Amino acid sequence: MARITIDGIAVEVRDDATILEAARKAGIDIPYFCYHPYLKPAGLCRMCLVEVEGMPKLTPACVTQVRDGMVVRTDTPRVKKAREGIIEFQLLHHPLDCPYCDQAGECMLQDITYRYGRATSRFVDEKELFPTKFYGPFIVYEQSRCILCKRCVRFTHEYMAGTDWNVYFRAAHSLIGTYENKEIADYFTCNLVEICPVGAITSRLYRYKVRYWTLEWARGVCRECGLFCSLDYGIRENKAYRAKHNVNSPGPWICDKGYFGFECMNHPERIKFALERRENKLVNVGLEKVLNGITQALGRYKPEEVAFILPSGLSVEDAAGIRNFMDNFGIKKAEYRVGMEDYLPFGSNVDSLEEISEARNILVLSGDISNSYPVIALTICEAIGKGANVVLLTSWDYYLMKRVNNLFCIKPSCEDGAIYSLFSGKWDEFTGLSREEYERLEAFLQTKPMIVLGPRAQEAVRALIVDYAIKNGLKYIILDRSSSSYVAYTYGLFCKGIDSLLEEVKAGSVKALFVLGVDLFREVPNGKLVRDALGSVDFMVYMGLFFNGTARYADYFLPLTELVEEEAHFVNVFGKLTKSKKSLAREYEERSIREWLKLISEKMGKKLDLEVREFKPKFVLVEGNKKPKDIVLSGSGDFEALFEIPFYRNFRYMEGKSKLLEASPEPVLNVSIYDARSLGLSNGDYVSLDIGGPSFKYKIRVFDELVKGVLVADTGFEGFPVNEALNNRIAKVKIKK
Amino acid sequence: MVVDRSFVSEETWAKIEDLMGRYPDKRSALLQVLHVVQDEKGYLNYDAIKWIATLFRLPPAEVYSVASFYTMYNLKPVGKYLIQVCTNISCSITGADEIVRFIEKKLGIKVGETTPDGKFTLITVECLGSCGKAPAMMINKDYYEELTPEKVERILESLK
Numbered sequence: 001m002a003r004i005t006i007d008g009i010a011v012e013v014r015d016d017a018t019i020l021e022a023a024r025k026a027g028i029d030i031p032y033f034c035y036h037p038y039l040k041p042a043g044l045c046r047m048c049l050v051e052v053e054g055m056p057k058l059t060p061a062c063v064t065q066v067r068d069g070m071v072v073r074t075d076t077p078r079v080k081k082a083r084e085g086i087i088e089f090q091l092l093h094h095p096l097d098c099p100y101c102d103q104a105g106e107c108m109l110q111d112i113t114y115r116y117g118r119a120t121s122r123f124v125d126e127k128e129l130f131p132t133k134f135y136g137p138f139i140v141y142e143q144s145r146c147i148l149c150k151r152c153v154r155f156t157h158e159y160m161a162g163t164d165w166n167v168y169f170r171a172a173h174s175l176i177g178t179y180e181n182k183e184i185a186d187y188f189t190c191n192l193v194e195i196c197p198v199g200a201i202t203s204r205l206y207r208y209k210v211r212y213w214t215l216e217w218a219r220g221v222c223r224e225c226g227l228f229c230s231l232d233y234g235i236r237e238n239k240a241y242r243a244k245h246n247v248n249s250p251g252p253w254i255c256d257k258g259y260f261g262f263e264c265m266n267h268p269e270r271i272k273f274a275l276e277r278r279e280n281k282l283v284n285v286g287l288e289k290v291l292n293g294i295t296q297a298l299g300r301y302k303p304e305e306v307a308f309i310l311p312s313g314l315s316v317e318d319a320a321g322i323r324n325f326m327d328n329f330g331i332k333k334a335e336y337r338v339g340m341e342d343y344l345p346f347g348s349n350v351d352s353l354e355e356i357s358e359a360r361n362i363l364v365l366s367g368d369i370s371n372s373y374p375v376i377a378l379t380i381c382e383a384i385g386k387g388a389n390v391v392l393l394t395s396w397d398y399y400l401m402k403r404v405n406n407l408f409c410i411k412p413s414c415e416d417g418a419i420y421s422l423f424s425g426k427w428d429e430f431t432g433l434s435r436e437e438y439e440r441l442e443a444f445l446q447t448k449p450m451i452v453l454g455p456r457a458q459e460a461v462r463a464l465i466v467d468y469a470i471k472n473g474l475k476y477i478i479l480d481r482s483s484s485s486y487v488a489y490t491y492g493l494f495c496k497g498i499d500s501l502l503e504e505v506k507a508g509s510v511k512a513l514f515v516l517g518v519d520l521f522r523e524v525p526n527g528k529l530v531r532d533a534l535g536s537v538d539f540m541v542y543m544g545l546f547f548n549g550t551a552r553y554a555d556y557f558l559p560l561t562e563l564v565e566e567e568a569h570f571v572n573v574f575g576k577l578t579k580s581k582k583s584l585a586r587e588y589e590e591r592s593i594r595e596w597l598k599l600i601s602e603k604m605g606k607k608l609d610l611e612v613r614e615f616k617p618k619f620v621l622v623e624g625n626k627k628p629k630d631i632v633l634s635g636s637g638d639f640e641a642l643f644e645i646p647f648y649r650n651f652r653y654m655e656g657k658s659k660l661l662e663a664s665p666e667p668v669l670n671v672s673i674y675d676a677r678s679l680g681l682s683n684g685d686y687v688s689l690d691i692g693g694p695s696f697k698y699k700i701r702v703f704d705e706l707v708k709g710v711l712v713a714d715t716g717f718e719g720f721p722v723n724e725a726l727n728n729r730i731a732k733v734k735i736k737k
Numbered sequence: 738m739v740v741d742r743s744f745v746s747e748e749t750w751a752k753i754e755d756l757m758g759r760y761p762d763k764r765s766a767l768l769q770v771l772h773v774v775q776d777e778k779g780y781l782n783y784d785a786i787k788w789i790a791t792l793f794r795l796p797p798a799e800v801y802s803v804a805s806f807y808t809m810y811n812l813k814p815v816g817k818y819l820i821q822v823c824t825n826i827s828c829s830i831t832g833a834d835e836i837v838r839f840i841e842k843k844l845g846i847k848v849g850e851t852t853p854d855g856k857f858t859l860i861t862v863e864c865l866g867s868c869g870k871a872p873a874m875m876i877n878k879d880y881y882e883e884l885t886p887e888k889v890e891r892i893l894e895s896l897k
Contacts, residue, residue: 178798
């Protein structure tokens with residue numbers, strides 16, 4: 001520990017702390033632009049110059065390490081003059097357009113100028129101003145407002161290594177932006193907006209909408225993935241305009257899904273009334289009639305003929321409400337695992353994101369972690385930046401594949417087999433790994449890496465890894481496609497898998513369905529089965545925010561609340577609880593899942609207890625050593641295709657998030673560089689994909705890291721029913737030019 | 738990642754391999770490799786930047802950031818002879834502006850332009866470090882000092 005004195009205040013700090021950190025601890029304000037607590041110090045802006053006794057020149061506080069007995073002064077005339085000078089330089093070419101700048105009110109340049117700057121400028125010449133640049137659907141760059149602190153560039157270097165974002169040219173002509181593409185939409189783009197201390201990088205969703213100081217902040221929780229980041233939503237006149245992560249978040253950064261995802265709350269197409277089917281239309285007939293209709297219909301079915309299909313991002317309260325409702329009426333069937341994977345067992349013995357970022361060796365298996373748990377992928381990249389050795393064994397992970405130190409890319413159908421063979425210690429040539437690759441992986445496993453398993457893995461693989469990790473004392477995180485697994489498993493809200501449930505619906509043994517906020521046509525890979533099942537279902541209640549393919553089959557539509565419209569608790573992958581408060585008033589008939597079930601239950605003469613007195617998450621135990629199921633590929637053709645929903649479409653209530661959808665405007669087919677060469681394809685070409693029957697038009701993206709003979713195709717587009725021609729995520733396909 | 742060696746001549750490739758082998762951190766060779774590729778191609782376009790990025794396993798944005806920082810890398814096509822006239826203080830005092838105007842008139846182009854036959858490109862630069870023998874200019878890699886319009890005319894004639 002070092003003892004130093006700043007402006008007469010004595011403070012004790014770590015030996016490797018900087019003067020700026022010490023000043024923050026002592027409660028002394030040193031102005032800065034380029035310093036950021038989660039970025040490496042850079043010493044670029046010179047705003048934090050201070051006087052240190054014994055040093056002839058002023059020294060930047062953010063890069064100067066403390067020394068025992070150091071005496072620092074921040075209130076001398078020299079420091080004051082230096083600060084005034086820096087501000088005057090920063091403002092030489094600044095447009096001073098605060099009246100219409102979106103950053104006004106939260107702008108560090110404004111604050112610091114107000115506190116430390118001169119009231120006037122001596123610069124009389126014409127200012128050099130630059131045009132506005134729009135980098136894709138999310139980001140606007142105003143070069144004239146940029147102070148070149150390079151926070152955004154440092155963020156992309158330290159956390160998103162390999163992203164197309166940098167500073168070009170030099171001095172007064174410096175320009176920040178993309179080089180290869182016109183757009184930047186790289187999963188964590190929103191952090192560039194948040195990290196910018198001035199109005200140079202702002203969000204297009206927030207552009208010219210509302211003034212910062214008129215917003216009230218409401219604490220909510222992002223429900224897109226199992227991390228349940230705690231976010232603050234900026235509210236004005238009962239509408240949300242902004243999202244910001246807060247200190248309760250598991251990590252310092254969030255992803256685009258969370259930052260731009262609140263849009264669905266305000267969306268004009270959102271349905272806010274309970275609707276009943278009249279012939280081929282859903283119409284508003286009044287709440288009372290809807291409830292009567294539902295209770296009468298439910299009276300017609302035996303309890304075993306009723307089933308629930310649950311969304312991802314289920315709150316503890318909703319899960320408890322569903323459990324009590326099912327117990328009230330003896331209903332047995334519910335399923336939260338709509339992505340077709342087995343999902344059991346799940347869980348982790350890692351406690352925080354920090355533990356991942358501190359890991360020295362990480363083995364990332366299966367996919368698509370960056371798509372389902374983006375912030376975990378970012379943390380893995382952070383670990384790479386800190387010197388960790390990260391090995392990735394997968395068939396497809398758009399974000400991580402370009403960024404890991406060692407990549408073992410295999411065919412999608414071999415993924416489970418390869419992981420299984422690695423952990424059971426027997427090399428199998430059919431997994432697509434050569435003997436030499438297998439041995440390298442095995443050697444890496446001896447370094448006791450942290451294991452991160454993605455959502456595509458089957459039950460047998462999950463069980464084996466948990467078993468192995470516990471026996472060998474390894475850290476592991478096993479991730480699910482659905483973020484509801486903790487609560488849904490604890491309340492027993494699962495049966496034999498979505499596949500068998502839909503088969504039962506198709507066969508007629510389940511006649512009434514409650515589908516809660518899931519568009520089955522998008523989420524269930526076996527689209528054929530969904531169509532058959534929904535076509536033959538007798539009675540269906542759909543709860544959600546928007547009308548979609550699944551709601552088309554509904555007899556009743558019940559509007560739900562979202563984000564800060566209800567109070568709810570969530571359990572994240574580390575087993576921690578986060579809370580969302582109710583801050584928005586409801587306008588019409590929208591209610592939470594549990595409130596709807598309570599109304600229905602009371603109408604049927606049974607009280608529904610909604611209070612959750614305690615919640616103890618249950619963990620899944622490992623069941624023996626099963627072999628992974630063989631994957632039977634349908635269709636014919638030379639290529640093996642993996643069908644996944646792209647990142648910018650993979651979220652709840654996709655219909656209401658138009659800004660995010662702009663980043664993924666059309667279906668893309670990823671082709672390996674070898675296949676692209678042999679077929680004569682290049683980026684941006686269009687091909688049609690033949691899936692045994694119908695064919696679909698795709699835009700080509702050449703992806704260098706993919707294995708020969710493998711295609712990765714997007715699904716989840718409206719009016720693009722690829723799913724309905726498939727019965728699994730993986731299929732054999734043909735390409736036609 | 739596959740590096741397509743045929744992008745550069747065998748001679749250039751040998752130079753690149755030599756340069757990249759000289760440093761413990763490959764990246765240290767970036768500036769010199771940019772020079773070597775520029776020497777062959779004349780200027781650094783997107784393809785060249787992308788190729789070098791693949792070679793160094795860096796994002797192309799990073800390589801472009803380096804290439805655009807230094808004025809000695811050409812990001813646009815230049816003529817066979819790149820004429821760089823110094824207009825910094827010592828050269829200006831001794832008549833650099835006159836030299837620039839003379840070359841403009843002689844070649845029929847403005848500063849920053851290339852002659853239609855693709856032979857000459859004229860640009861002005863900051864200090865060439867030859868203040869003692871100002872005004873100075875650089876044509877490709879050769880220095881020409883103590884310039885007068887007559888001397889410049891002779892030089893340009895010898896290059897035609």
